[in-house]
Amino acid sequence: MGYAEAGFNLEIDLTRGSIERVPTDPGLSKLYLGGLGTNAKILWDRVPPEVEPFAPENLLIFGTGLLVGTPAPGCNRTIISTISPQTKLMAYSMMGGFWAPELKYAGYDKVVFRGKSPELVYVYIHNDKVEIRDASHLRGKGAVETQELIRKELKDPNVQVAAIGLAGENRVFTASIEQGRSSASRLGIGAVMGDKGLKAIAVRGTKDVNIAKPAEYMELCNDVLKYISDREEKPVPGVMPILAGLGSPQEMLHTDEKWHTENFSWGNSRTRRKEFWTKEIEEKWTETQENARTRLISCYNCPMKCGAIISLPGMSTYMMKCFSKLTYNMAAFVDDLDFGFRIAQRATEYGVDGFSTPQIMAFAFELREAGILTDKDFEGCPDDNEGKFYWLLDRIVRREGIGNILADGTHWAAQHIGNGAEAYAHNNIKKHEQLPLKLGMLNPIYFLMYCTGEKLNITQIEGQFPQAPFPTMEEREEFVKDWVHVPDEKFKQYLLDWEMRGENSNPYYPTVDMSVDIVDWQEKMHYIDDALGMCAGLSSFPLKPPYHIHNYPKFISAATGMEIDEDGLATIYKRNRNLIRAINVRRGLKREDEKPPEDHWRKRFPELEEQLLDAYYKFKGWNEQGVPTKESLHELGMDYISEDLEKRGILSYE
Amino acid sequence: MSKAMKKVKVIKIDVDKCNGCRACELICSAFHASPKYSSNNPERSRIRLIRDPIKDIYLPVYAGEYTPAECTGRNKYVIDGKEYNECDTCRASCPARDLFKEPDSGLPLKCDMCDGEEEPMCVKWCLAKALTYEEREEEREEEPQLGEMEIGLESLVNRHGLQKVMDTVARLSKKG
Incomplete structure (x- = not known):
């Protein structure tokens, strides 16, 4: 009997229609934990860099985290990994919800898809019974609608369904995979699913997930629950409300959006509207949100209520979370929040990423204004801001006319359009659209995260450390008092000495070495969370979360029976970090790609920025190109990587 | 007949507060595992969340008494404009549905209020406070103690009906 894990993966070849139940190698959990770590190992082993995202040999892996299905609160993430059609690098988008625990209870740690089905199909997993079923009747159906239809068809309300909408079917590069109130949205994994002819995966499981040391594990879980209750009573003072508590930013609960609407950029990430949040807007938006929101809801086994059911007259109900509430409004310059809730409903049914998609549309209208795209490209497009966006969204997900070009995201669309369009795709890192945020002074910590993060999505890289210094020493001292989370006491000093202005302020403080630390x-x-299946909202994202590097080894030991301490966990993290880096450098990632959008900060410091990258690479045991060295790979027991990189000429003998 | 005070344990369910996370199901299954907390499987839970987000239906239901036969008719509730499925509000482990049965054996499950704990685990784990616990004293008529023979006969009656049991006893006595 295995602990925490199910001990089996499903291997499904969609070309041949074959299904295999394959026992997993327990040794791999000791090396990479699970979730993202073991997903990456499979991609490294089986998807060489020659494989194109839309080749049948590309894999689409639905992985559960190591602790998913156990009572650890908030541990419910599905980690979906493949090669991104947008970046051509490894994509690992994740979703919360209910799907991963159900898969674990069905007796599987992962489902690995390969090949392409000639007809549109969906897969139904019910414990040991696994079927590939016809989905031709679901073609073109919405992603939320599909989940409901499949539940009815299978006559089981407890089936959990992950589905794509029209965007995924049409291989739109921002296509998401939707599941209840959650979605795995980034980097076009929905397009890969559509390319494989896979409309949905329905799961139902009624088996046990076992715990190695039950009493110990339960005590840890109870401590976390208690901590969450206490922490919710004690929001961190001196930071904005959405960062004061736990969870993903509580934008379904809070109606105050002064910070986002005035600090983030509108349109194609261009315009800051510093006096947008008036009394009148506040009242109107509060009323709109309270009317739209039927209930605040959670993912599996999590007390945080980050999502909401959204019901507006004249449209079907859907679920929403976080910042997608604002992205369409801000990209389209629409001041009525009702538009945001309504277009997001259509976008959710289409199954598109709520971050990239609005930006692509704003980019297109900017190109039209600049005369690079012409009225002919927009024949039939209404003139009003709301109508324009609905019109273009419909074109993009259907890949009609100009929509066909835009469906590949701003980078590839700009390449295709040419004629100076590249300058308008200004907010990308490694070809992927970033948050619409434009700031003044370079922040060395954020610089490194933006440059080097493989996830390409800052909210899934940042956390733990306050985003800005506290103005007074009293506030800082108060903050560090119960900061048990730090890996080392020196981090407290970093914060205590961090000033708003003067010598100890950005960009030279935190210093290069501190920033790297x-x-x-x-x-x-984040890497540990993504391997365990823990939601960042209770761990890597917020300040002072219930999970941290000091209690994680205890959780892992008690759940799995595996002996592990903080050093051991640190080594696994390094292994996973290097593995994903290796996959990407093998696919051509270079130092020159590791940069924030040119205009992200107004004040840039080229020399300091080079120092930061150099120091970061060195700290990681990478060469000056950001490639893991033979020695550091050897230390991690990963000679198989250096051998491959050498063979390909990416690493060379000195 | 004499009267006695009986402790009544009550779980108050506020469906408006339910956030749909199903922690109640998970912790119930863990608590009742053997050894305690050694395995997790909501299908073994004695509380299930009837959940239909699109219709905003979130209804925690506890496993009640086993019933050998389904009801003669069915009810359909409409509350606040939301139509619940037939049997959604029923607690019985019943042949008409899969709910509240051990997934392996099919044996019925029944909520025991986590006897011996301060409060039921589902309540403890419901930080949304959709589930809260109350105790009160109630005066009850004391039931007469049933003898062993009576218990046996009663279950035979439950299973086969009184008439059949009486006929059988009559037949057996003739043989004697």
């Missing part, structure tokens, strides 16, 4: 801690938390 801090980013390493932030990354470590």
Whole structure:
């Protein structure tokens, strides 16, 4: 009997229609934990860099985290990994919800898809019974609608369904995989699913997930629950409300959006509207949100209520979370929040990423204004801001006319359009659209995260350390008092000495070495979360979360029976970090790609920025190109990587 | 007949507060595992969340008494404009549905209020406070103690009906 894990993967070849139940190698959990770590190992082993995202040999892996299905609160993430059609690098988008625990209870740690089905199909997993079923009747159906239809068809309300909408079917590069109130949205994994002819995966499981040391594990879980209750009573003072508590930013609960609407950029990430949040807007938006929101809801076994059921007259109900509430409004310059809730409903049914998609549309309208795209490209497009966006969204997900070009995201669309369009795709890192945020002074910590994060999505890289210094020493001292989370006491000093202005302020403070330390801690938390299946909202994202690097080894030991301490966990993190880096450098990632959008900060410091990258690479045991060295790979027991990189000429003997 | 005070344990369910996380199901299954907390499987839970987000239906239901036969008719509730499925509000482990049965054996499950704990685990784990616990004293008529023979006969009656049991006893006595 295995502990925490199910001990089996499903291997499904969609070309041949074959299904295999394959026992997993327990040794791999000791090396990579699970979730993201073991997903990456499979991609490294089986998807060489020659494989194109839309080749049948590309894999689409639905992995559960190591602790998913156990009572650890908030541990419910599905980690979906493949090669991104947008970046051509490894994509690992994740979703909360209910799907991963159900898969674990069905007796599987992962489902690995390969090949392509000639007809549109869906897969139904019910414990040991696994079927590939016809989905031709679901073609073109919405992603939320599909989940409901499949539940009815299978006559089981407890089936959990992950589905794509029209965007995924049409291989739109921002296509998401939707599941209840959650979605795995980034980097076009929905397009890969559509390319494989896979409309949905329905799961139902009624088996046990076992715990090695039950009493010990339960005590840890009870401590976490208690901590969450106490922490919710004690929001961190001196930071904005959405960062004061736990969970993903509580934007379904809070109606105050002064910070986002005035600090983030509108349109194609261009315009800051510093006096947007008036009394009148506040009242109107509060009323709109309270009317739209039927209930605040959670993912599996999590007390945080980050999502909401959204019901507006004249449209079907859907679920929403976080910042997607604002992205369409801000990209389209629409001041009525009702538009945001309504277009997001259509976008959710289509199954598109709520971050990239609005930006692509704003980019297109900017190109039209600049005369690079012409009225002919927009024949039939209404003139009003709301109508324009609905019109273009419909074109993009259907890949009609100009929509066909835009469906590949701003980078590839700009390449295709040419004629100076590239300058308008200004907010990308490694070809992927970033948050619409434009700031003044370079922040060394964020610089490193933006440059080097493989996730390409800052909210899934940042956390733990306050985003800005506290103005007074009293506030700082108060903050560090119960900061048990730090990996080392020195981090407290970093914060105590961090000033708003003067010598000890950005960009030269935190110093290069401190910045590297801090980013390493932030990354470590995310990598562990993504291997365990823990939601960042209770761990790597917020300040002072219930999970941290000191209690994680205890959780892992008690759940799995595996002996592990903080050093052991740190080594696994390093292994996973290097593995994903290796996959990407093998696919052509270079130092020159590791940069924030040119205009992200107004004040840039080229020399300091080079120093930061150099120091970061060195700290990680990478060469000056950001490639893991033979020695550091050897230390981690990963000679198989250096051998491959050498063979390909990416690493050379000195 | 004499009267006695009986402790009544009550779980108050506020469906408006339910956030749909199903922690109640998970912790119930863990608590009742053997050894305690050694395995997790909501299908073994004695509380299930009837859940239909699109219809905003979130209804925690506890496993009650086993019933050998389904009801003669069915009810359909409409509350606040939301139509619940037939049997959604029923607690019985019943042949008409899969709910509240051990997944392996099919044996019925029944909520025991986590006897011996301060409060039921589902309540403890419901930070949304959709589930809260109350105790009160109630005066009850004391039931007469049933003898062993009576218990046996009663279950035979439950299973086969009184008439059949009486006929059988009559037949047996003739043989004697």
